[in-house]
Amino acid sequence: MTDIDAIYEKLSHVISKEDFLQRIKEKVENMGGLCDEAMAAMLVANELGFSDVGRDSVKIADITAESGTVNFVARIISVFEPKEFTRNDGTIGRVGNLIVGDETGRIKVTLWDNMADLLKTGKVQAGESVQVSGYTKQGYSGVEVNIGNNGVLAESDEEVEVAANAQQIKDIKDGMGDLNLTGKVLETSDVRTFQRKDGTEGKVGNLMIGDGTGSIRVTLWDEKTDFLNEVEYGDTLEIINAYARENAFSQKVELQIGNRGLIRKSETEIEYEEEFIPIGNIVADASDVNISGRVLDISEVRTFEKRDGSPGRVGNLLVGDETGKIRVTLWDEKTDFLDEVEFDETIEVIHAYARENNFSQQVELQIGNHGLIRKSEKTVEYREKFTDISDIIPGESYSVQGKVSDLGELREFEREDGTESVVAGLELTDETGSIRITLWGEQAYVLEDLDIDSELQIIDAYARYGLNEEIELSVGNRSRAIIL
Known part of the structure; x- marks a missing residue:
């Protein structure tokens, strides 16, 4: 008895053999080579409500390197472009990878040759549920499932929940790999181009993301940088298979997304609040x-x-x-x-x-x-703090207000670099005393709008010793003069 006959025997009371075989044929044709007849028979049985027929299905958490051939249903988390390689006998092979998951865990699936070619067709997409049949082995990053030309990767109508396997930003340390997390976009950078040691041109860009535990910078390389044109502040992102490195300049840990990493938008709501200090x-x-x-x-x-x-x-x-x-x-x-x-x-x-x-x-x-x-839409209260003139000492910046008690004249002069500028002076008086104010450059032209007894505020002027060792306030580019 073939696998197909064994499956039909369990559902012969609900469908004729002719209809069953026809549906298998249509399934194989519609899947475009994604499954064989035995797998198509299982899928038809599942559609008819018989999920317990055919090959025994396992959960990802139960798969070990010694499991041999396994069959399971999972949701595709990420898809990686296939690559060509040369075998020892000189023939060209192809290999591609998926990360899939179910409610018990995640696992890497490696596809070879004709099966790897499926990744180029666009039929295999992240987020889809698939039936997987392959053999297990110990890979470089843990147990993986390999699918050769006799294996199966087929679409499945079964809804699969993927186990939460995301790290929080606060837990990320230098050297960690296989990192999965979700965060809110706080900032995006422009993309920079650079030349590699081999003479080829590369691209790099950054974004900042945050979650409820902190924030972290994410670096994207080459074609991954195109993603920066698709996102904006406030978007939620899902990052898969990233690795952490410490930035040599800032000494801060950052996330890197290389060829095997994935970044995409997510509908997940992320609670993130920046901590502001006074x-x-x-x-x-x-x-x-x-x-x-x-x-x-x-x-x-x-x-x-x-x-x-x-x-x-x-x-x-x-x-x-x-x-x-x-x-x-x-x-x-x-x-x-x-x-x-x-x-x-x-x-x-x-x-x-x-x-x-x-x-x-x-x-x-x-x-x-x-x-x-x-x-920002926040309401922030601010009131300028003015210092009494009698309290001013050299070497600090101050804001003062008072009445003009004396006015000098605008005077042109030449700087050491040969450029020309202007300077003006006045005397400002408050209830505690008087002080000379020297205004430089554009600030000096306020003199044209002042009279004796004009009320004036000087913001962020620098106190120093002037002529005759008297304290004066110097008003330059970083200061302001406001007529009241």
């Missing part, structure tokens, strides 16, 4: 700093030449919350944000690092390649 709590050399604040000032973007001769760009924002304010420096493509934001809007700065400015001795935030800046 601006007043930021200290020098702090890393991974997140703040939200109101835009108090926006600088012009400057261009410069980097050490390698390439052009660079830099710009600044002054941002404040109820605890203080801080200057934020943006580099290169991040400076495009300065054209999008307006004074008094609320923004969020994510994954910045803090440095002390050598000139002002003030702590500032830097947004490098791993940082993010974006607009």
Whole structure:
């Protein structure tokens, strides 16, 4: 008795032999070579409600290297492009891989030659349920199932739940492999091209994802970088078969997605909340700093030449919350944000690092390649803190307000580099005393709109000793003069 006869014997009371054989024939034709007649007979039986006929089915968790030939139903998790190789006898072989899973676990399926060719047809897709029949062996990364020309990979109508096998970001360590996780997109980068040692051109791009336990940078290589054009902030992504490496520059662990990795969109809801700290709590050399604040000032973007001769760009924002304010420096493509934001809007700065400015001795935030800046709908309260003139000491930056008690004149001068600029001076008085204010460059032109007794605010001016060793406030590019 053949396998087909044995299967029909169990369902002969619900279908004629002629109809049964016809349905097997149609199944084989419709599957385009994905299954043989015995497997088609099993699929027809399943459609008729007889799932216990044919070959014994096992669960993935029960498969071992010694299981021999196994038969099971699973859902395809990822599909990898087949590759050609040369055998010892000089013939060309083909090999391709799948990762499949059921409610008990996941396993690698390796397809050879004609079966590997199925991966090129597009008929084998991630997310589909399949009937698998192959032989087991111990592979490089664990037990795997091999399907040769006598094996079976066939579509199945059975709904398969895949066991949760995802890591949380907080648990990822340098050197870990076969990582599967789901996260929310926090940032995407531009794609960069580079030349490999063998002279070929490569591509690399990054995105930042987060889950309820933290955030991590993900690096995509070559054709995988095309995915960056498909996603945007807030999308949920599923990452399969990634590996973790420590970035030599930042000393932070990142995820790498190579040829055997997979990244795709997911409908899973991810709870992720950035932890924001008050601006007043930021200290020098702090890393991974997140703040939200109101835009108090926006600088012009400057261009410069980097050490390698390439052009660079830099710009600044002054941002404040109820605890203080801080200057934020943006580099290169991040400076495009300065054209999008307006004074008094609320923004969020994510994954910045803090440095002390050598000139002002003030702590500032830097947004490098791993940082993010974006607009926010949050309401942030900010009130400028003004210092009494009598409390000013050299070497710090201050904001003061008072009345103009004396006005100087605009004076042109030549800088050491040969360029021309202007400078002006005035005296500002409050209830505690008076101080000289020196305004440089564009700031000096405020003098044209002032009179004696005009009320004036000076924001973020630097205190130093001037003529006759008297303390004065210097108002430059990073300061503001506001007429009340």
